[in-house]
Amino acid sequence: MPLTHPNVAVTGIGLVTPAGLGTQASWATIRDGIPTASHDPALAGLGCDLSCRVPGFDATALIGRRTAWRLDRFTHLALVAAREAVADAGLDPATWDGARVAVVLGNSLGGTATTEEQYRTYYGGAPDEVSPLTVPKSMSNMVAGYVAMDLGARGPSLVTATACASGSTAIGTARQLLVLDQCDIAVVGGTESALTPATVTALHHMGALTRHTHEPDRASRPFDADRDGFVPAEGAGILVLEREADAAARRATPYAFVRGFGASSDAHHATAPDPQGAGIERAVRAALADAGLAPGDIAHVNAHGTSTPLNDATEATALGRVFGHGAAVTSVKGVTGHTLAAAGAVEAAVTALTLHHGVIPPTAGTVSVDPAVELDIVLEAPRKSAPQAAVSTSLGFGGHNAALVLTTA
Template structure:
């Protein structure tokens, strides 16, 4: 695809179900106020677990978006995806009908899909036998069903897919949707990520590989990206959805435009199943590729929504990657990790963080990194510590990195 035939792509709608708010407005207010979304786990009895804290979605009722029969046949991650997608379509004032259905597609990523249903049905199988397993088990647990069900609920008949690239899944989905519109394969895409992996088995697995924070006595301060005393990430859940549209299509219908998406870079470390390559070479290349794709220089970047997981390995490596990619300008860029408030949504993180990034551009305000009390000497950049900041945001990046060495950077800019 040459630059001559690339179509410009804009963001016209956002949807968010998160641990700090169940609408985009609530989520944004939570971000700029530095709201903590981490608390003791209530979704199940976690008393036997080494980690007993998470960023749960609270006060969420799926029946606000679907009837009881439909909700019962969905895993929680799909409920989140459909709900956030309906919010985003309403926000964009985009109606899908017989005239445009084939030109509107869906790509929604998930790291693990319907783990809750899988665990529950395994218990049924062991205790009651194979004949008692639900006929809805498979379509409830497979990761692509968030995208499939969103299409069913919205009528979107265009390209439909699902990225399953661990914690990069949401960002990969947005980037792939961007490419489809650029190439003329769709006029609009519903895209992002969804996850609901706060389950007994998932929690045990992440704890076993020493990825989680064990700060059970102080959940409000457990997620502390770039802080010297960080000890692991905190699991979160939810969904973040963007409506991407071909720019002229959006303008012709009088749509409000939050930002323009201009770049997509993805690489692989090809190094280790869970650890980033030392020095951040793979992540740096993803940032550089996004900048090259966008036709922008490092000096034009105003803000970065960092992957910022609060793990010892990620935060120092990501800092090194940003320095490697941006050079001296890295010290002049405002950076924040909104995972400090929401926890880590795994495959859903790229979705809610892209929402945060475009809202930062639209509102010229930077979300903070809360709990940054004792900066790590290896993390010596401007992380917008603890308090949000008013600042002009012209160009912003959103980083997502996943187990397996997946690296994704999305580039957005203010629409003019």
């Protein structure tokens, strides 16, 4: 099936993740399969006191004291990642046509740190001390607004909120803006920082988080027979997307191309995926059809792989029906934990880097793959490979599913 739309290139990547501050550091840790979960003093005494935080992140040093003071941490992460991605693409916001630059970012929980802090102030008997910045700091949409302001991007600006599929949904949405000629450059991705006591406690009470707190290095173990929940994490992943012809015209070298996007809804349950995996299967097959590719063309899948019993079983069932044992599968959450709304964007960026470098990262923390998971899970060490096409999958609360197809050409 021939392509009926312009090919969209990934020309810049910015990563601020538990694996490292910056793309190079994040990629090295993920590629080598080094887990980042550790006991978190801010979560001490909770049912799950593990987290994966961005190491060495100093917002004041990175974006300035006044800017940092006005923004919540989920926006701090996105700003730093966006600046890196734009610079990596060789673009200069001082010289581009800002009216032709879009910003599309995924987020689900907004500024939980700001909200919890200000609620404590209000209900602690000091309503006059509640900050007037509370609403603009905590609203999910404001991250796109602040990134647009920082970069002088005056094209379409919006936030996608499909829970843990938000980052992938943002990439698919931005790709459509480029295909429809609504912009020439899209700064796109996802961000989340919700490692607050109330949020983590709520996730723990849902049964979503791991109980393996005594062994942080193996607490996140996607597709493992002994998996029992995810490790909460924070992070941001930002990509710069351009039409292939525009990238070629300025002699940019793409990491990869976003060739296909598919989305679906389970319409099944608020937090549990459809156990048959029909929804994510529809999203994957839609992405393949959009890309004009067959399942046999896909050599690698960067799976959602949360390390929860339900997600991994559902996803493995669906991927098995589509790809059989023909694609090498990995989940980066063994390294990064679950960055929630940022996950799809971080993993799309890692998929682009996998295609670019010809190395598939291992699934860290996983030792004994669940016998019911009939997939080629990459374990123990990076696997040298040269996939020409790969799929990145995302699933989210509410039954949201998204899949991206990335290729080398």
